Amino acid sequence: MLKEKEIKVGDTHTAILVEDLKRTQIVQYAGASGDYNPLHTDEIFTTQVAGYPSVFAHGMLSMGLTGTMLTNYVGDGALKKYGVRFTNQVWPGDTLTGKATIIEIREEEGTKVVDLMIETTNQNDVAVITGNATAIIET
Amino acid sequence: MAIEKFLVEASHIMMFARSVGDANPIYHDEDYAKETELGGIIAPPTFAQSSAQFDPDYFLRPKIGGEGWFGSGKEASGAKPSKDSGDGGGGAAMGLHAEQHFEYHLPVKAGDVLTATTKPGNTWEKESKRAGKLKFSESVTEYRNQNGELVITATGVGVQTERAVDS
Numbered sequence: 001m002l003k004e005k006e007i008k009v010g011d012t013h014t015a016i017l018v019e020d021l022k023r024t025q026i027v028q029y030a031g032a033s034g035d036y037n038p039l040h041t042d043e044i045f046t047t048q049v050a051g052y053p054s055v056f057a058h059g060m061l062s063m064g065l066t067g068t069m070l071t072n073y074v075g076d077g078a079l080k081k082y083g084v085r086f087t088n089q090v091w092p093g094d095t096l097t098g099k100a101t102i103i104e105i106r107e108e109e110g111t112k113v114v115d116l117m118i119e120t121t122n123q124n125d126v127a128v129i130t131g132n133a134t135a136i137i138e139t
Numbered sequence: 140m141a142i143e144k145f146l147v148e149a150s151h152i153m154m155f156a157r158s159v160g161d162a163n164p165i166y167h168d169e170d171y172a173k174e175t176e177l178g179g180i181i182a183p184p185t186f187a188q189s190s191a192q193f194d195p196d197y198f199l200r201p202k203i204g205g206e207g208w209f210g211s212g213k214e215a216s217g218a219k220p221s222k223d224s225g226d227g228g229g230g231a232a233m234g235l236h237a238e239q240h241f242e243y244h245l246p247v248k249a250g251d252v253l254t255a256t257t258k259p260g261n262t263w264e265k266e267s268k269r270a271g272k273l274k275f276s277e278s279v280t281e282y283r284n285q286n287g288e289l290v291i292t293a294t295g296v297g298v299q300t301e302r303a304v305d306s
Contacts, residue, residue: 017288018160029158032159034192037199045210059236060188064159067184076165082184083294090291099230108220 002137004112005026011103013073017065017096024093025124031062051090057090066120069098074135080113084131095111095123100133101108112139145193145253145282149180152249156183180249184241187282187291190255203258216276237275245290252285260294 018025027041035058036047046055063084070082090096096119104115114137120129149169156166161183164171170178191197201208207218247253260277267273275298282291 015143017171025158025160028154032158033266033293034157034197036201036210038216041212044215045217047210048215049209060185060239061159063181063239064161064185064188066154068161071161071163071184075173076163077181077246079184079241081240081242082237085238086236131207134304 001012002073002114002135003138004105007077007102007105007137009105010012011102012099013069014097015069015072016101017069017098018097021090021094021096022112023055023092026055026057026061029064034057035059035060052116054092056092057094058088059090062086062090062096062120066098066118066129066131066136069120070100070116070118070133070135073100074114074116074133074137078135078137079133080108080136081134082118082131083133084118084129086128087130088126088128090122090128094128097121098129099105103132105137108134112137141251141256141257142190142193142253143257145190147182147247147251149249149252151189151192152180152182152186155186155189161184162252169203175287177246177248179262180240182247182249184243184263185239186247186255187280187293188239190253190280190282234274234297235297237298241293243290244292245288247251247282247284248292251290253282253290255282267295267300268298269302273301274299 027047030036030041030063039050040058043050043055046052046078075095099119102114113134116133119127121127153167165181166183190296209216209218257280259278262276265273274294278295280293285289
């Protein structure tokens with residue numbers, strides 16, 4: 001868990017979430033999450049029927065990868081809120097970097113919490129996820 | 140949508156954590172997890188999404204028993220699932236996934252048995268140059284544990300676009 005004494009507004013935490021995203025990892029996510037939409041795993045359907053250039057990642061895979069960065073930063077069981085907007089699609093071959101920025105340290109119902117701004121970008125510096133999170137911190 | 144029994148199992152948590160690139164032992168190592176304050180294996184923050192596995196009617200899963208599936212086989216396909224799932228040619232019934240929000244009230248642990256109920260939330264419209272008229276709709280899912288305690292509130296926002304967007 002983050003310690004109040006060791007953090008301040010403006011602090012950032014950055015992590016590479018995935019390098020050169022493989023189709024197999026998207027398949028892995030489909031199997032674990034139960035979302036078997038062929039747009040994510042079936043190149044033939046996606047290019048020939050749906051008309052996309054290739055399969056693409058589930059938005060929730062990007063949110064999950066970003067969540068790994070987030071819990072590695074704030075600690076286990078510390079999150080109170082985590083929300084995102086999906087701003088661009090994520091394709092096989094993409095490299096994603098996640099960033100959390102402290103925007104406020106405050107008290108909520110007698111507990112110290114930190115508000116974070118979240119952004120995940122691809123190798124072209126285009127945001128694929130923007131969002132926010134609130135986590136409990138140690139005083 | 141209602142899910143009557145969402146069994147939260149350690150092996151499912153392990154597989155889900157692997158798929159989101161999370162090597163944290165709290166998601167797969169019982170011995171490690173027992174020694175932490177949480178006292179056992181917990182679910183990662185977006186794990187509730189996999190409740191789809193426990194929804195008998197979830198339409199983005201091929202059904203046993205020969206209902207049509209729209210992915211490729213002999214043909215490139217596009218066959219619509221037989222039920223009223225909206226747009227079998229492609230996206231989810233809700234359209235594209237625009238936003239997802241989770242509120243965590245209590246940790247979800249391996250061994251929990253959750254129920255989930257979903258209600259529609261707000262709807263709104265926006266004009267977009269890229270995709271024409273956008274229709275947004277919210278759905279709010281409450282997950283409760285075996286003690287009836289609210290553990291997660293999940294709010295999804297879907298968007299239906301007038302035209303396809305591929306970038």
